[in-house]
Amino acid sequence: MRVLQLVTRRQHRGAEVFAAHLSNALAERGHEVYFVGLYPPPPEPLAPAAAKTADLQAEPGGRGVSLARLSQLASCVRSLEPDVVQANGSDTLKYSVLVKRLQRGRWPLVYRTISVASYWLRYPGQRAWGRWLARGVDHVVAVSDESRADFARTYSVPASRISTIRRGVHLPGRDGAAEARENLRALADLPPDAEILVHIGSFTAEKNHLWLLEAFKQIRRRRERSHLLLLGDGPLRETVAQAVAGGELEQAVHLLGSRADADELVAGADLLLLGSTVEGIPGVILEAAARGVPSVSTAVGGVHEAVRDGETGMLVPSGDTAGFVSAVVELLDDPRRRQQLGMAAHEFVRQHHDMKVVVGAFEGLYQELARAART
Incomplete structure (x- = not known):
């Protein structure tokens, strides 16, 4: 499969680090994986060795939507023709959903939520906007049962379109x-x-x-x-x-x-x-x-x-x-x-939390969604 992993920025933060590890592991299993930053990279960007990397170059904007960034992401998706796109937290949700809707894309969109969604509701209309975005996602993956229940409740996501896949880590032992x-x-x-x-x-x-x-x-x-x-x-x-x-x-x-x-x-x-x-x-x-x-x-x-x-x-x-x-x-x-x-x-x-088991769960989800998209 050709998988596009979209992160906010290729920075050393939780959601991005896990997405990098996942990208690398999927690439090592023979998939073609692109690890793409929505914003320009930091001085020392994450770069999973087995995956291909890229960054959009439009400058960061405010809370709204940058048309330049939206256009760049649309071009990126169009050129890559991915079998699956996964958006990993933060601004990746709105941009990936908008691109999918504008392109009427048949590619499945997975959104990975890593926090408690209701905590971040700050402005009037934010819940309604979030529900509209959530309807544009084929499947939501939550990092914990707590996150899953809260996201489903906050944005009215049916149980069939949301699941928990826990954070995976490599097991290096304690010798170091x-x-x-x-x-x-x-x-x-x-x-x-x-x-x-x-x-x-x-x-x-x-x-x-x-x-x-x-x-x-x-x-x-x-x-x-x-x-x-x-x-x-x-x-x-x-x-x-x-x-x-x-x-x-x-x-x-x-x-x-x-x-x-x-x-x-x-x-x-x-x-x-x-x-x-x-x-x-x-x-x-x-x-x-x-x-x-x-x-x-x-x-x-x-x-x-x-x-x-x-x-x-x-x-x-x-x-x-x-x-x-x-x-x-x-x-x-x-x-x-x-x-x-x-x-x-x-x-x-x-x-x-064995990373091998977690990668297998994501791989299985992608394959299931990709098959459904082809029918």
């Missing part, structure tokens, strides 16, 4: 932990006895960095050797940097920027922390679990589908600073318990 720990120490200039807490995510409002800093301030007072390493980039990075500068956290919080090797570096952490206000199912939790690193996270969206509280990590209610601090300190105080959770997390991912 020592090297990853040394790399983290070197990147942040940490002392040998540092306790390493890692957060991976874009610097955006929903990732809740400022709340996490307040929680870490209390953790640091109880665990003086603890350090918080923030991996990622985004519009609020400077705000977070200013919150750290000149205060008691200046020597304990380290902003390391966006890292293509973040999934490898997390193996060197004692814990992964996540304080988000909304999530579908966080890939970073699964990547950490695959490397035997447990997480402490707020219990939002589909996080409970990635972390079994008290078994593979710890969950606390959103906004419960005291509970979050206690959970982190408890695990830092008990290395054996931390190791047990990490081993259980690794096994959970092996059983439920």
Whole structure:
């Protein structure tokens, strides 16, 4: 099959990273895969080795629709003649649906939703617009059951046109932990006895960095050797940097920027922390679990589908600073318990999020939709 994977931008963020992994795996199975960015690429773009890459060059616009970008995407689809198009989050939905409607395209359109759709309703008419777009999609794939139920309810999608295919991760084992720990120490200039807490995510409002800093301030007072390493980039990075500068956290919080090797570096952490206000199912939790690193996270969206509280990590209610601090300190105080959770997390991912199984599920869906489109 010829598959077009459309992402917002070829950047190192959750939806795009998974789409890149999926593109590569599908290409390795013999499919012709195009990994296309809707917006111009960042300085170090994602580039799945086995897939072909391209980017539309129209400059980013506002919340509306750029006619230049719409025209470019229409030309791209027309030239590639894909058997299936998958749109991966954000603006890819509106542009792919509009192109399909304008072209009266027979190619099946799959939309992958990674968050909780209702959380993002901000403006009058947004729900009606979303329902119109959803009717132009042949099948919606949700990253978690929570995401699936919310998307179906919010945009009136029938059960026959939406399903859950969980985020898949590769299972590298835990042998690289020592090297990853040394790399983290070197990147942040940490002392040998540092306790390493890692957060991976874009610097955006929903990732809740400022709340996490307040929680870490209390953790640091109880665990003086603890350090918080923030991996990622985004519009609020400077705000977070200013919150750290000149205060008691200046020597304990380290902003390391966006890292293509973040999934490898997390193996060197004692814990992964996540304080988000909304999530579908966080890939970073699964990547950490695959490397035997447990997480402490707020219990939002589909996080409970990635972390079994008290078994593979710890969950606390959103906004419960005291509970979050206690959970982190408890695990830092008990290395054996931390190791047990990490081993259980690794096994959970092996059983439920094996990338080979996930790729097979997408491949089967594409084949089914492509057959239906030909009849």
